[in-house]
Amino acid sequence: MRRRREAAVARVTIREVAARVGVSTATVSRALSGAKRVSPAVVEQVRQAAEELGYSANGIASALRRSRTDTVGMVVPSITNPFFTSLVEGVEHALQDSGRQLFLCSSRSDPALEAQRLRSLVARQVDGIVISPVHGTESTGAVSWAAGELPLVQVDRYVTGVESDWVGVDDDAALRLLLEHLAERGVRTAAFVSSELTSSSTELRVAGFQEHSARLGIGLAPGGMLLGEYSIEWGREAMQRLLAGPSLPDAVTCADDLIALGVLQTCAAGGVRVPDDLLVTGFDDIPFAALSDPPLTTVRQPQVEIAAEAVRLLADAERAGERPLSRLALQPSLVVRASTGG
């Protein structure tokens, strides 16, 4: 319980370093940045003086002058969903090589909060934005405004009508993989538990489910299209509704792993044996998908590639003037585990 830091000791500036060495601030600036056209001797003196004085650069002043912050903003609907955390980690990693930092924001699935985050990032002059928009239509205004202010890349989900690149997974291919797998396992009827149709990927997953289940002769169970949100709780509730119905389908296909984990929990609690009585599938392959009871069959998104590609596109966008927009749908892979008898 001793004293705290002296309140607001004025921070050391470049001027004091310059004064100490007896050179101009310009020289100090040059010496401390890429040491160009400065004599090695001076560089060394400056380094030492900076060290002695405890100088550390004021990034704000530098940013104002250079109109660059070496910072990228990222906005995701949730930071507690492991899928997005993996994506964030991938982006942060990809950024690291270029010495840039990530400014992470959560929109908490709220378009109003998302708009606020975007305004804030633009105000803070980040050099670019990576966003997974909350909502297919309600996010449009804010996202397209931001895209007009600075380079912006959409990942995973997207809003249409915005001039920006996009990288994500091929949702149609993912549902093809899942349903072909279920068909092979002899599934004739299935339910689909998803979020409300408020985002691009949700729509594509539902559409993919409908198309491929029809093609493979898998019928939609009565009351089997359940739309809620991407959460464990919704998975639990949706499964309760299915249990309350007249009969169970052969399989429950879920639009993400969180939903599927909730479904599995309710199955366990309700005495429904998976995979004996019911097959269950997820989507994303989050780390916990392998640990559930039973382990979850799912499709893996290539998160690392998605993240790397997003950063690459952002770099392009910074340079670019005119250039065609990219839309990259990367391929998912099927991961078979015990929840489908694998």
Place this chain on the structure above:
Amino acid sequence: MRRRREAAVARVTIREVAARVGVSTATVSRALSGAKRVSPAVVEQVRQAAEELGYSANGIASALRRSRTDTVGMVVPSITNPFFTSLVEGVEHALQDSGRQLFLCSSRSDPALEAQRLRSLVARQVDGIVISPVHGTESTGAVSWAAGELPLVQVDRYVTGVESDWVGVDDDAALRLLLEHLAERGVRTAAFVSSELTSSSTELRVAGFQEHSARLGIGLAPGGMLLGEYSIEWGREAMQRLLAGPSLPDAVTCADDLIALGVLQTCAAGGVRVPDDLLVTGFDDIPFAALSDPPLTTVRQPQVEIAAEAVRLLADAERAGERPLSRLALQPSLVVRASTGG
């Protein structure tokens, strides 16, 4: 595939708004911030002009002038560990009311990266830092330097010898709860699977295990003190080592839920029945602790309170000159599930 955003259209500044309305930049600044001592008519005109011109403030310039960024930095060892994500979400939420934003960084359990993040946050002039330091000793230098530059609060873990506040859980009380529960269940021998003794909370958990197990007459199984890292993988590996030993203890106590989930996975794979053959406990109560096979008995950390308290301490620190340091160890609660026969 249409045209992109026009490259670098110079952004609208306050001067252009001022010119449009026919007032000074100072008036525009005043009108746009807290509308103090500006005539309502002018405020309205300025608002409108700003709107028409698509003006959005340059936060960097503002920050330079005001020496405030309204931004708080947070550094955590991992953003894929749900415990830390919950903490982050709590801090972000607590900050929201005061209109500040969170700048989140992951140190990836690497002291060097952590030091870099801290330098970066200080350079970016965040108003304060919330950090859960990676390492009990290797983090000291960087953390105490940062604490000297600006207000800093440690959460969850801490390094000693740094003049900063700390909020976290009462690790000793947590181990008392866990071990008393195990003793009631008839446990006579236990193993402890933890991370290396590199952080304060790890040390306290190991110490708590030793003290309370001794007090309750629970013996440490031979080779039963297993130190690795906070991850599912390490949990798997540690359990494999226990399985390779001559005999199993009655219980495996884990220093966090990720480790415990890994332990459970190996038990399932190796035919060890939990809780019949072995009791397993975790620590943190992450959302996935309820979904494992079997559901995990653990202690819940009061994350929301920890986060709220951290933000409150930061606010204090900003105001404060001299003031005693706070060390708040909040109380955990036992959550009994099937992994101990609950």
Place this chain on the structure above:
DNA sequence: ATGAAAGCGCTAACAA
């Protein structure tokens, strides 16, 4: 190789 000087866009004294 170095220095002088001019701002980046904004805000806060201080005047009026």
Place this chain on the structure above:
DNA sequence: TTGTTAGCGCTTTCAT
């Protein structure tokens, strides 16, 4: 209530 003025700390011409 409003304007004038002086910077915040840094980088970058343009000279020398």
